[in-house]
Amino acid sequence: xxxxxxxxxxxxxxxxxxxxxxxxxxxxxxxxxxxxxxxxxxxxxxxxxxxxxxxxxxxxxxxxxxxxxxxxxxxxxxxxxxxxxxxxxxxxxxxxxxxxxxxxxxxxxxxxxxxxxxxxxxxxxxxxxxxxxxxxxxxxxxxxxxxxxxxxxxxxxxxxxxxxxxxxxxxxxxxxxxxxxxxxxxxxxxxxxxxxxxxxxxxxxxxxxxxxxxxxxxxxxxxxxxxxxxxxxxxxxxxxxxxxxxxxxxxxxxxxxxxxxxxxxxxxxxxxxxxxxxxxxxxxxxxxxxxxxxxxxxxxxxxxxxxxxxxxxxxxxxxxxxxxxxxxxxxxxxxxxxxxxxxxxxxxxxxxxxxxxxxxxx
Amino acid sequence: xxxxxxxxxxxxxxxxxxxxxxxxxxxxxxxxxxxxxxxxxxxxxxxxxxxxxxxxxxxxxxxxxxxxxxxxxxxxxxxxxxxxxxxxxxxxxxxxxxxxxxxxxxxxxxxxxxxxxxxxxxxxxxxxxxxxxxxxxxxxxxxxxxxxxxxxxxxxxxxxxxxxxxxxxxxxxxxxxxxxxxxxxxxxxxxxxxxxxxxxxxxxxxxxxxxxxxxxxxxxxxxxxxxxxxxxxxxxxxxxxxxxxxxxxxxxxxxxxxxxxxxxxxxxxxxxxxxxxxxxxxxxxxxxxxxxxxxxxxxxxxxxxxxxxxxxxxxxxxxxxxxxxxxxxxxxxxxxxxxxxxxxxxxxxxxxxxxxxxxxxx
Numbered sequence: 001x002x003x004x005x006x007x008x009x010x011x012x013x014x015x016x017x018x019x020x021x022x023x024x025x026x027x028x029x030x031x032x033x034x035x036x037x038x039x040x041x042x043x044x045x046x047x048x049x050x051x052x053x054x055x056x057x058x059x060x061x062x063x064x065x066x067x068x069x070x071x072x073x074x075x076x077x078x079x080x081x082x083x084x085x086x087x088x089x090x091x092x093x094x095x096x097x098x099x100x101x102x103x104x105x106x107x108x109x110x111x112x113x114x115x116x117x118x119x120x121x122x123x124x125x126x127x128x129x130x131x132x133x134x135x136x137x138x139x140x141x142x143x144x145x146x147x148x149x150x151x152x153x154x155x156x157x158x159x160x161x162x163x164x165x166x167x168x169x170x171x172x173x174x175x176x177x178x179x180x181x182x183x184x185x186x187x188x189x190x191x192x193x194x195x196x197x198x199x200x201x202x203x204x205x206x207x208x209x210x211x212x213x214x215x216x217x218x219x220x221x222x223x224x225x226x227x228x229x230x231x232x233x234x235x236x237x238x239x240x241x242x243x244x245x246x247x248x249x250x251x252x253x254x255x256x257x258x259x260x261x262x263x264x265x266x267x268x269x270x271x272x273x274x275x276x277x278x279x280x281x282x283x284x285x286x287x288x289x290x291x292x293x294x295x296x297x298x299x300x301x302x303x304x305x306x307x308x309x310x311x312x313x314x315x316x317x318x319x320x321x322x323x324x325x326x327x328x329x330x331x332x333x334x335x336x337x338x339x340x341x342x343x344x345x346x347x348x349x350x351x352x353x354x355x356x357x358x359x360x361x362x
Numbered sequence: 363x364x365x366x367x368x369x370x371x372x373x374x375x376x377x378x379x380x381x382x383x384x385x386x387x388x389x390x391x392x393x394x395x396x397x398x399x400x401x402x403x404x405x406x407x408x409x410x411x412x413x414x415x416x417x418x419x420x421x422x423x424x425x426x427x428x429x430x431x432x433x434x435x436x437x438x439x440x441x442x443x444x445x446x447x448x449x450x451x452x453x454x455x456x457x458x459x460x461x462x463x464x465x466x467x468x469x470x471x472x473x474x475x476x477x478x479x480x481x482x483x484x485x486x487x488x489x490x491x492x493x494x495x496x497x498x499x500x501x502x503x504x505x506x507x508x509x510x511x512x513x514x515x516x517x518x519x520x521x522x523x524x525x526x527x528x529x530x531x532x533x534x535x536x537x538x539x540x541x542x543x544x545x546x547x548x549x550x551x552x553x554x555x556x557x558x559x560x561x562x563x564x565x566x567x568x569x570x571x572x573x574x575x576x577x578x579x580x581x582x583x584x585x586x587x588x589x590x591x592x593x594x595x596x597x598x599x600x601x602x603x604x605x606x607x608x609x610x611x612x613x614x615x616x617x618x619x620x621x622x623x624x625x626x627x628x629x630x631x632x633x634x635x636x637x638x639x640x641x642x643x644x645x646x647x648x649x650x651x652x653x654x655x656x657x658x659x660x661x662x663x664x665x666x667x668x669x670x671x672x673x674x675x676x677x678x679x680x681x682x683x684x685x686x687x688x689x690x691x692x693x694x695x696x697x698x699x700x701x702x703x704x705x706x707x708x709x710x711x712x713x714x715x716x717x718x719x720x721x722x723x724x
Contacts (some may be wrong), residue, residue: 023531030538031559033552037541038534084463127541129463132494135534136459136501140529143505147522160522167502168383170402175496176392178488179399190395197393206582256386 010057012086018049018092021141039082040136040257044113049092050133050233053247055353056091056211057084059319062350063215063230066343072154072219079152080218086146086163087211093138094170094206101130101174139167145339151193155220162217163227166210180270185290191275196239199272204238232333235353240326241354246271247319250307262303268293272322285309372419374446380411380454383503393555402482403496405477411454413470415716418453419446424712426593427575427704434516434581441518442580444511448504448525450619456532457498462493463536464629498505501529517582524579524588527571535564542632547652553637554640566600568715593714594695603716608633609681609718611722612669624665630655634684639677647671660677663724689717 022045030038055217065073098104099112106112111119113134113332118127146163150156183194213230217223247263250273263270270293278289289309292302310316334348382566384407392400426442427435437668460466468474473481475496480489508525511519539560547553575592580583611626612635626633632655640651651671672678696710 028534029559029562030534033545033549034541034559035554037544038537041537097494101487101494103487121544122500125463125465126543129540130537132459132463132497135494136536137530137533139498139501140526140533144523144530146528147526148394156597158417161506164509168499168506170391171499171502172392173372173494174498175400175403175492176396177494178491179396181488182399182483182485184396187395190393194393194395195393200391246434285539291496298656305473 006058006061007054009081010054010085010088013081014049014057014088016046016048017082017085017145018089018138018141021144022046022109023138027333037085037121037130039264040117041130041137044116045092045138047110047112047116048096048107048138049089051110052088052091054081054088056087056207058353059208059211059350060084060087060214062347064218065215066339066347066350067219067221069219076153076218079149079156079216080215081088082145082149083153083159083218084211084212086149087166087206088140088213089145090142090163090167090170090206093142094174096131096135096138097270098174100128100135101178101248136302144166153218158217158223158226162210162213162223166206169201169205173200173205175199177202185278185293188275188279191270192272192279195270195272195275199242200235201237203242204235206236207234208351209234227310229333233330234335236268236326236333237351237354240323240330243272243323243326244321244355246273247316247323250310251316261351262307265306266298268295268298273310273315273319277310277313278327280313280318281309281316285313289324323355368421368423369416370419371443372416372447372450376411376419377408377444379444379501379507380407380451383410383506384499389612391449399483399492403492403499406693407454407500408497408499409472409478410458410469410475411451413472414453416450416451418449418569420569420715421573421712422449422576423601424709425574426580427577428614428712429578429581429583431511431581437514438580442509442516442577443509445515445521445576445580446573448511449528449568449576451500451507451523452504452529452568453464453531455497455504456536458493458500459497460488460536461499463540479591486702505529516578517580520579520585520588521576524572524575524585528568531567533569535560535562539564545632547640547655550637550641553632554634556640557634557637559634561601561604562597565604566597569596569714570600571596581652587604591695591699594698595692598691598695599713599716602685602692605634605681605685605688606717606719608635609678609685612672613678624669627665627668628660630657635672635677635681638680639672639675642677642680642699643671644677649677654674664712685717687715 019042023039023042024360033066040350061080062082066078095107096113099107100114104112105115114178115130116129117130118124121127121130143160143163147160150159168218176194179227180194180198183191185191212234213226215285216229246264250262266304274289274293278286289306292306298306331348334344334351337344339347381404385404413573423442430438441526457469458475461469462476462656466474467477476489476493479492480486483489483492502615505522505525509522512521515521538556544557545553545556571592574596575588578588578592583591612624614625625630636651636655640648643651651668654660660668692713693710696706698711699706701709
């Protein structure tokens, strides 16, 4: 694994791919009076693409390394790099839409795309419209990048279909996420089930399952084998990743810079942590939690009190156990793969990036 | 040309394709508490797909008939029907996003998707979020349908790339359309140029150019030839179609049922008609028009007055001339194609559907 150099290659490739796609092409006729806005959107496409951890692109490359023969690895690495970037470009587009849906002002420490557009055009309506379109453009770009990459791969025939399935799964996940907002908080078991279900669709789909699947497909595994193995390893890993992310929001340290502790609570997000807390709470605590989450907003005192209750009810410990169990399941699935030790252990390392706490405590 | 039976086949195929794609698949695990919302979105996907004139799908089929050999026509017609439907599914998704951007309550006489969702969930925010996601899902579906269709076509290799280019062009067009809203009305020549530019990207791209191109590609024309011919015929045709549509909004009769006359004026849309009127107006009329369009809204009296001014300034006559010239250019481009008369004349008929007035007056 040469992640740091992978990371550099991914970064520069993403910028060049997004520029190629989002800026008007040389032979595109754009009326001169409209060009400033077209250029503003293209520039924002690049800005919005910056600053990710690129975990998904890295996993795509590492999955390919684990499964590809030496020949295919050398011949197809460059095309695979594009495919890995397609996942990141998809994510950027999904986050642009996500920020509109959640009405978020910030993304990765900078103004969210629709907010930046609203400021620049002095119009909320036009800013939102341009944001919806930027998200659409990046979604189209991700398929376009993958389609071109697939045509260069030795084993590229099922790649576009897998990528489109990933798009669909995340879109379903976003719909389920909105559905959870409408559910009652009175049935915590239902909330746990629904939240894990959202994680499967909205997070695991494109964070771990699809990157593993793309690497395997490009290495020549059959469509069915790639799917089966990618789900076996990637589903528990993706769930663990999202649980760890939610946990970090509550017990976070300087490691998760830029994100104030308790952000999810402040937003009233319905998490597995909350469900576990409601589930294990006594009647008074349960009422307290439900009242807080049913209110329109939560004060800083309430955020601190909620974190306290997450600890007291054992929800935090429960989450750590959930993460450990899921990581164990993911590792067992890797163990069951027909891979030499030489290929298996870098894959375990690559997957461990998604659960940093586990790795630190291991 | 067997359009009426084409139309029936297109209608039923669209419904079955959208159902296949939008409803959770049999092996999809959806938490039971979230299923009602997932089903609501899937049902709306079908509702939003109903009621179009299917001009784009029909043109795709007719372009294929004009260019394909008898063998290919018979062998590939079924796959081509799917490809034709992919254009319609794309349009439905684009209109769902368009209605959010324009904050439109109605679409084809029914509540727009995001408005229906807002009503059903009793939440504007969730309704908008679900609307954005439905648009995303339908965009993904259109590529998925085309990708599967392309794999069955004898000449399918360039079809997905052409479809993705169509997606990109319409997204650029939507961005340019928003940009025009920000332009000054003081330079009518600039407004004409910008409006025609929006028509090229937002309308001609997927209404005429892409359907012609898909039919030609599937018939076996080279990528470059298909593109060149499709633009030569489809660009003037698509511009004429949009000009005719805008004209119908002003001089419309019972033929354009469901649409109240002057809707574009009421919304303050910046059209070529408006630009032509401002261009030919005297100082007083010009001031009157600009004041009306710079206001937040227009009264019924003002709408009638604007229509009167469009007539008095000669803008309506100018538009009719523009449409006739563009239709002539499109027909000349068809004439220049290397096609037998037997194939040429049904193609002219198919294209004439996009400019019904011309046909009636011919």
